[in-house]
Amino acid sequence: MTTDHPNHAQTCARVRANPKFQRLARQRALLAWTLSGAVLAIYYSFIMVVAFAPAWLHLPLYDGSHLSLGMPIGVTIILLSWLLTAWYVHSANTRFDVLSSQILQESRA
Template identity: 45%
Template sequence: MHDEIYKKIEKDPRFQDLVKRRQKFAWTLSLVMLAIYYSFIMVIAFKPEILAMTISPDSIVTVGIPAGIAIILSAFVLTGIYVRRANGEFDALNASIIQEASK
């Protein structure tokens, strides 16, 4: 019984489109995060004095601290973007494909 449903789902063009769109979206967000991390590492490697500068003359906080926090927050934001789209668009399409295949 389940094998028939799985085969119907796999052959459904909407499912194939869903898989492609979801993979493309996940890879795009992954590449954005990779670019952020890679940029940070390149700054550390080639221009560390940028991150060593203080925020203001009277401060002991360097630019590196808020940059690191921004990188961590960007991971949370990108995860939130993925979850929002997955729970909305992707889950709705997935549910309709399963419902159609179960008939």
């Protein structure tokens, strides 16, 4: 059962033709790819250190420390991932949602 109504198709065509929609799509894609690249670079850099210089991660934080350098680096990677996710959510909830609602209002008119 399909719900292909001419009105729906016209609305979709108006949304796609709207310059704000095209800007929204570009901005979302740019932010998503940038943040994905940053996360991948961070994780792959860590994996490269684990693969090629694992002794570096075993170094103590300071003389006499029982905590190795790898622990704060791992925590930092996790925190960076959370912060980058929060950045995307904030952008989606502020800029992208506002632009989406404007596009929907203009397409209904």
